[in-house]
Amino acid sequence: MILTVTLNLALDVTYDVATLTRHATHRVQRVRQRAGGKGVNVSRVLASLGQETLATGLCGGPTGDLVRKDLHKAGLSHAFHTISGDTRRAVTVVDDDATVFNEPGPLVHPAEWSLFQAHFTRLARSASVVVFSGSLPPGLPDDAYATLIGLAGGAKTIVDTSGPALGAAVAAAPSLLKPNARELAETGLSPAGPLVVSRGGEGMRAMADGRCWEARPPEVLTGNPTGAGDAAAAALAVALRDGSPWEEALRDAVALSAAAVLTPVAGAVDHAAYRRFLSKVSVKEVPCPW
Template structure:
């Protein structure tokens, strides 16, 4: 079983409009609402691939109840832990003209120490069933910057591998504990390492403790540095659409292939193909299975021996 952790779960609201015009008035062409947050999106993609996933994290208040209701309707196993505050919402405006997405992320409620202790106890129980744990997204206010580090350590104690997708202090604090895979995007990896070059930045994160680093290069694909070598994986062509779910689809592919024991070139091929398959979909957590099927046989995976000093 793959366990996905979303400490800052959200109700995702998506508006489709003809185009986003600053200071303009917009007619909404379609509205979607559903449970979101990066770990929940990962679980949704895994479910679409018929890979069992369990959702845990924190949810509270009326918005938290809407999140749990939607998880149930989607057939996802809900192990969210109640908290005192009301869960956040996100708003995404997708332009039908060019597929660009503009996202508004609320920071989320302050998490009290009792809710965090309750979650840590639930996590210790759930992780015993897991082969892989996915830790995704920002930390809500009130949690220590080493919250993910604590969970990576707990997962390792139970024999579960970890995939970490976060940024800033939460990412840096977790590296010394040795997460199995970290997946920053180009902006996140540059921010925490100070390197603009993605190869140097990835090797810097490895030097700080990550066992493997998979850096997203947006439409150019992925760069990975691992104990078995380094690779560039590139999609056969660019797709237009809403890229907000591509990173979560990438993480889902990495988690599934880590659980199956696939070699790294296969993991990266799957991750690029599934990321691309998310782009045409208006909501994060969805993938186009036809595109996934076509791309997974045409992704270019190149072994690279480029070396940069740590």
């Protein structure tokens, strides 16, 4: 089982508009609302691939109730720990790209964090891989993911976060770090362990075992890139569990993330496009840039 952890859960609200213009009134063409947060998106992609997955994290308030209701409706296995604060919303405005407005999230009290650690420890016993995704809500320490890595037991771990949480996670030596290029640059760190860096339309770069690779999508894509990194994390979790070669893991991650761009909401992929892209993704070994 692949366990995903979303400490800053969200109710994703997506607005489709013809063109997004600053300081203007917009007529929304379509509204979509569903459970989100990066780890939930990873679990959605995994489930669509027929992989066994369980989503956990922190969930509370009326918005949290809507998230749980949506996950139940989608048939996505979940075991969220209840907190007193109200789960945040994340609003994405899509024209030919995506603009995202993320609320900060609820305040998490120390007692709630302590109880979640015990909850996570129990769940991790059944996991082969744990994926830690997204930002930290107010009240949690910067080393929250680092702490959970230490509680993951024998499970392999992937961290996809940013800022101080990413810097603290490096010291905990996860099995794989998966930031994007901007997030890695902002930390000023040069991780020595396995690393996969998302580079938007330019694909991904990876470093492991003293070697580096670059993988590029087969074509320029337009759409909603919001969930592309989460789709990549799903592919990498499967590869890590199966011990796949890095070239194969990168090819799968780039193909799946590209297929996610073609869908209107995060957590979904165009499976026909995914199969088409798999044989066309370019992967080559390159000098290490880090």
